[in-house]
Structure formats: structure tokens, C-alpha cells
Amino acid sequence: MDVSVNLCGLKFKNPLILASGILGTKGSLLQRVAESGAGAVITKSIGSTPRKGYNNPTVVQVSEDVILNAMGLPNPGCEEFAPEIAVAKKSGTPVIASLFGGSKEEFAHVAVVMEKAGADMLELNVSCPHSLPRYKGLHLGQIPVETEGVVKTVKQTVSIPVMVKLSPNVNSIVDMASACIDGGADAISLINTVQALEIEPVVEKPVLGNMIGGQSGPSIRCIAQRKVADILIAMEKGELPKIPVVGVGGIESGDDVARFLLLGCECVQIGSAVLKYEFDTFHKCLGELTAYMRKKGYTNLDDFRGNALKWLV
Amino acid sequence: MAGVTMDEVRDKKMNEKTNKKMKMLEIEDIIEENKFIKSFYFTDKTITKAEPAQFVMLWVPQTSSGDVDFSTPDQIPMSVSSVHKDTFALTVRKYGKTTGELFKYKKGDYVGMTGPLGRGFSAAGNRILCVAGGIGAAPLLLLAQKLQGRKIHFVLGATTKNELFFEKKLEKLCSTLCITTDDGSYGVKGFACDPVPDMCERYNIDQICCCGPEIFMYKVFEIAETLRIPAQFSLERYMYCGLGLCGHCALDGYLICKDGPVFTSEELKKTKDFGAKKVDETGMKIDI
Numbered sequence: 176m177d178v179s180v181n182l183c184g185l186k187f188k189n190p191l192i193l194a195s196g197i198l199g200t201k202g203s204l205l206q207r208v209a210e211s212g213a214g215a216v217i218t219k220s221i222g223s224t225p226r227k228g229y230n231n232p233t234v235v236q237v238s239e240d241v242i243l244n245a246m247g248l249p250n251p252g253c254e255e256f257a258p259e260i261a262v263a264k265k266s267g268t269p270v271i272a273s274l275f276g277g278s279k280e281e282f283a284h285v286a287v288v289m290e291k292a293g294a295d296m297l298e299l300n301v302s303c304p305h306s307l308p309r310y311k312g313l314h315l316g317q318i319p320v321e322t323e324g325v326v327k328t329v330k331q332t333v334s335i336p337v338m339v340k341l342s343p344n345v346n347s348i349v350d351m352a353s354a355c356i357d358g359g360a361d362a363i364s365l366i367n368t369v370q371a372l373e374i375e376p377v378v379e380k381p382v383l384g385n386m387i388g389g390q391s392g393p394s395i396r397c398i399a400q401r402k403v404a405d406i407l408i409a410m411e412k413g414e415l416p417k418i419p420v421v422g423v424g425g426i427e428s429g430d431d432v433a434r435f436l437l438l439g440c441e442c443v444q445i446g447s448a449v450l451k452y453e454f455d456t457f458h459k460c461l462g463e464l465t466a467y468m469r470k471k472g473y474t475n476l477d478d479f480r481g482n483a484l485k486w487l488v
Numbered sequence: 489m490a491g492v493t494m495d496e497v498r499d500k501k502m503n504e505k506t507n508k509k510m511k512m513l514e515i516e517d518i519i520e521e522n523k524f525i526k527s528f529y530f531t532d533k534t535i536t537k538a539e540p541a542q543f544v545m546l547w548v549p550q551t552s553s554g555d556v557d558f559s560t561p562d563q564i565p566m567s568v569s570s571v572h573k574d575t576f577a578l579t580v581r582k583y584g585k586t587t588g589e590l591f592k593y594k595k596g597d598y599v600g601m602t603g604p605l606g607r608g609f610s611a612a613g614n615r616i617l618c619v620a621g622g623i624g625a626a627p628l629l630l631l632a633q634k635l636q637g638r639k640i641h642f643v644l645g646a647t648t649k650n651e652l653f654f655e656k657k658l659e660k661l662c663s664t665l666c667i668t669t670d671d672g673s674y675g676v677k678g679f680a681c682d683p684v685p686d687m688c689e690r691y692n693i694d695q696i697c698c699c700g701p702e703i704f705m706y707k708v709f710e711i712a713e714t715l716r717i718p719a720q721f722s723l724e725r726y727m728y729c730g731l732g733l734c735g736h737c738a739l740d741g742y743l744i745c746k747d748g749p750v751f752t753s754e755e756l757k758k759t760k761d762f763g764a765k766k767v768d769e770t771g772m773k774i775d776i
Contacts, residue, residue: 197734198733198735198743200734200735200736200767201735201738201740203740204735204738206741207741219735219771225770225771228736230563231545231547231562231564231727232547232562232600233728234730234731234733234734236508236509236602236731237509238509244729246728249736249769249770250771251767251770251773252770252772256771375549378512378549378598378600380549382510382600384562447733449732449733450732450733453732453746
């Protein structure tokens, strides 16, 4: 059975990618995730200068399927982080660098540093909150023309493939995808976390240190599937040029992986499931995916990729 | 403050599966151990199952006003210091802003707690040497409690006499208790690692369990290596999630919050950063 994928010319041994923000702070941890079965790994989002995260609590589990976070993009800055890429690459698994910035110039600067450090691909985190706590305004990834500008600038600056991670907190996900494609994106991944809030009744205040945050975990998987489908439908109808789509959001089993592939995703990212299954997450999901394929008589991912989309077009 | 109003059915169901959901617990008692250190007592059936050096993420919510101090981390890891039936204690040293805020809390106030989390001590053998530097005595008191029936020898180190705590409790639990102070104001003058070689030889120690400042633990690690005695150390790093998700508390390829906080000498030998480097709140590596 062949579960390998080819994303923008990069060969992954399987379609399971470690999502950004999970365990991606150090090369040694990324190496450990790669060795535990991930097809590729994505670093924590890196900016141009060192940045403190928000106050704790930064991650809270509201219920079994609902996880809230407001990390605030803590990172040591791209120059300090750069050597971690080489450490992560010792695993032999492709390493994707996630990056953010306040302007297209900042994005381009970090992109260059990450490319030089040996990153195989970039993922632009355009849905980052601005530096102020409790920021409720629009972010870059909610404004198509801004996103397009960032993608275009980064694409002109580096030669490795560029993927853009989309926020679900937008009026039209198809418009955002369109802006990324116009900017020259090689792939898009979605969804980032869904805007959320939790209140603690005993002390009568929000639980997160930043007060507001984003939701992840199995509770957002169906939202992610809908957003992914909207884009893939538009591509299928010829309303959008076809580029690879990477599904993210609440995936925690082989069936979940199959669901996104059945919609037509090239591969998937897994993040919050690590809370439940720890370093066994990728091994578990891969075992379940191959069991699904065996039962169905599939020998590779193309045998069933996109099979569910016909009901939606 | 009013009673707990959370969706108890949902939470109860979830707590059976996970320790990762925060719950609000009432402070039932506060004991001043000394001028700088207080023990806070709570009741909870799950957290009382904590192994020594397992920790809770302790949320000390600023409740005064909407004028929030965003420079204060409201939630920090804290190990359990003692257990009695369904009640347990957290022993806290007033150090930063969060612990400073907690010291203003009174009996009847609520704090948030998630846990128990991580991996605690698992001492093998019959003759155990506990080596505590400062507030590192907190998880080792629980260890001494749990290991009743075995021979426990304890070195309790403090900078000076009025920083000492747990002396009476440990006297009851341990075969020998050796107290050191840096300035010699009480007990033996010197650091808590100083009597370790002597005590290991005299009491034919099978296992060392150590908690305290990392430089001090590194010295104990070196001593244990020289004497070829298995040793375990409870480490600390800046923690965001505490749940094994964010990766910030990495020690080489280990997560302090998940694989630790307790590590064996064998594991620490493989790391580069033990006793040398930690990360600040941005993730930048800095000297210990």
C-alpha cells in the first residue's frame, strides 16, 4: 500500500503533517514527531524578532472536544530559531517553516532566513493577531488585498514552495483562497482556529490570559470540512485555479483523515489531537488510515481522493 | 464567592477521562510555613492521587477589576506537597507576581487547577536519600509521605535559618534529617549537596531523589554519577500550556510538562541543556 503524497514537488511518506504551533518550538521535538510517524512537520510560527506569548492560561481544554488557545505567538525570532531547522531535518522528514509578520517586508525577511536555514517549504500564518493583547480588529488574513500582497512579496523573494494558512473567520473563504492564488501561492491550508471565548463562572471572568482566543479540537472539524469543501467546489467548477489544498481542523483519527482526502485534499495537518494521543498521534492515525484503505481495497490515496466532492458540485 | 456553578455533569464525565480540564477549588486552609512560604489546602479526589513531583497548573485569577495587568502570568506549574485522604496542599514561595497575587488570597477564595500532570518520582530500593534545595522540599515531603515503610534520609537545605520549613514534619517521616544553611545560621554550614557523598556511603543509599535550583541539582547529579547511584531530578522550565501541546518547556527532545518534570540521570545524560541552558518566555535559550 502506498500512502505517499507529493505536495508542490515535495515527497512525503504519508499525508499526515504536524500542524503549526504544536511541539514546533525546537528541532529536537520536531525530530521526535517525525520519528513518531509524521509525513512532514511544521514549525511554530516564527517572526522577525523575539516575542513573548500572552499571559497564561494560554491553552484550556473546555470539554473533551473543545480546546481554546491564545498563545500570542511566542518565538525567539528567526535568527535564533534558524539552526533548529537543520536539527529537525536530521529526521529525513520534510520541514515546513511557519512564519508571520506585521507587514509584507517582515514576512519576506523571515522567509529568506527560513529558506537559508534549509526549510523545504513555507507556510504563511496570515491570521496572526497583532501585537496588542485583546486585539479585536481585522487581521491581515481577513483582508484579501493585504493577503495577496504578502503572498506576492514572499513568492518574489524565495524559491521554495509557499503555502498559505487561511483563517475561517472571514466573510468568504473562497475570496481569501482566490487572493492567495492571485498572489502566487503554491498551496493553501485551512482552517486556522475559530474565534472563541470562555467564561469562568466562579470568578466571573474569561479563562484565557488574553481573554479572547481561538478554538481547535474535534469540535471544529465539521466547520473545517465545510470551508475546505467551499474552496474545492469552486476549483472543481473552474471558478478558482486548482492548487493543492491541505485540510486542518480537529482531525484525530484515520476516518477523519479520510474525510478530508475524500473532499479532495492533498494531505492534512494534525495538531490538537496531540493533547489526547501525545507522540502516538501520527502512528495511530496512519494505522487507522491504512486499515480504512485495506477494507475499501484502495492501494493509494488517489484511489479515493475527491470521491465525496461529486455530491457537492 | 458563590459555589461552583459549572456544568458539573459534563465536567465529571470528562474528568474521568482526563486531568486536563481546569476546575475551580476553594482554599480551605492556609498555613504560614515561614515569612516567605505558605501552604494552601484544598479538597479534590483526582489531585490527591498525584505522585510526588507531579504538578497542577495553578490559575490565580486577578479578580479585582477589569484593569488587567497583562505582564502577569496568571497560571503557573506547582507541585503537590502533601496529601491526607481527600485533601492536599500546595506549598508556595512568594517569588513572582502570580505567587504574590496568591499570597493575598484568603480562606474561601477560589483558584483554578488542572492536573495532576506530568511524571513524578518513582523511587526504587529500600534506602532513599532525598536532597532538597529551598522550595524543592515541597514535592519531596510528599515523597517522604508516600515512602513510609522504607528508610528515608533527607537533606534539607536553605539559604538561611528563617527560610527553613517542613523541619518538624520531616523529622517525623525520615530516619535521618540533615539540615544545611548557606550561611551556617542553622544546621550544617554549606549547600544541601555537600553532605550527599557522606550520607550515601554511611547509609548505603539505593536511590537519590532531588529537587531544587538546577545548578544545585547538577552538582547532585555529578555526585550520583561518581558514586554510581541511580538518581532522579525534578526540573522546571518556563511553561505555557503545561499539557504537552505547545512545546515551549522543551529540554532537548523531552517535554518537562509531559515526559517530566522528573527525569533520571540516564535520561539527563543524553541532554545538552540540563544544568546549562533554559528558555525564556520567547523561546530564546539563556544560561541557567
